[in-house]
Structure formats: structure tokens, C-alpha cells
Amino acid sequence: MPDVHSAILIGVCALVTAALRFIPFLIFGGKRKTPEFVTYLGKVLPFAIMGMLVVFCLKNVSVSSYPHGIPELIGVAAVTLLHIWKRNTLLSIIGGTVIYILLINFIFV
Numbered sequence: 001m002p003d004v005h006s007a008i009l010i011g012v013c014a015l016v017t018a019a020l021r022f023i024p025f026l027i028f029g030g031k032r033k034t035p036e037f038v039t040y041l042g043k044v045l046p047f048a049i050m051g052m053l054v055v056f057c058l059k060n061v062s063v064s065s066y067p068h069g070i071p072e073l074i075g076v077a078a079v080t081l082l083h084i085w086k087r088n089t090l091l092s093i094i095g096g097t098v099i100y101i102l103l104i105n106f107i108f109v
Contacts, residue, residue, distance in 0.1 A: 067108040075100030 028034050054076070061069045079096030083089065 067104075071100055071103040071108050074103060 028038070058072060058076075061072050063069045075096045078099045079092045082095045083092035086092070
């Protein structure tokens with residue numbers, strides 16, 4: 001028999017997620033013009049989030065001990081070069097991640 005508490009918890013999470021997805025369409029839908037502030041946030045937040053992710057991913061890199069941050073540096077360079085080459089964010093992130101994982105598992109063991 002399924003746990004009732006877990007089922008209720010999943011249901012509440014699903015409702016909150018759905019509500020958060022639909023509320024912007026209810027507020028800004030129809031013929032209303034999107035406020036300038038929301039448009040501005042839509043332009044700058046993706047870059048801010050990417051910057052925060054880079055800082056978060058590199059915050060514990062130790063350049064004073066082996067492997068001295070070399071796999072991370074190669075991974076960041078791979079993401080950068082892939083993005084410059086193909087202009088595809090998903091490809092850049094996946095490619096850089098795969099290169100980093102291969103480096104730490106097979107080269108810098």
C-alpha cells in the first residue's frame with residue numbers, strides 16, 4: 001500500500017510547480033505589455049546564472065595540490081571553444097563535462 005504522506009507530498013509539489021509555471025501567463029497574458037523590469041531580467045539573468053555556476057563549479061579547485069586545477073582549466077577551455085565554434089549552449093556544457101570527466105578518470109588519476 002502506497003504511503004499516503006508521500007502521495008500528498010508529491011501532489012502538493014506538482015501543484016506548486018504547475019502554479020509557478022502558469023502564473024506568469026495569467027499575469028502577463030492577453031494584451032498586457034510585459035513590464036520593462038521583467039524584460040530586463042529576462043535578458044540579464046541567464047548570464048548571471050551562468051556566471052554563478054562557473055564560480056560554484058570552480059570554488060573548491062586547489063591549485064596548490066595535484067592536479068593543480070589543470071582538468072578544470074581544460075574543461076572550461078573546452079566549453080569556451082565549443083561555444084565559440086558551434087554557438088550551442090547544450091553542446092558546449094555537455095562537451096566540456098565529458099572532457100572533464102574523462103580527464104579526471106583516465107588522465108589525472
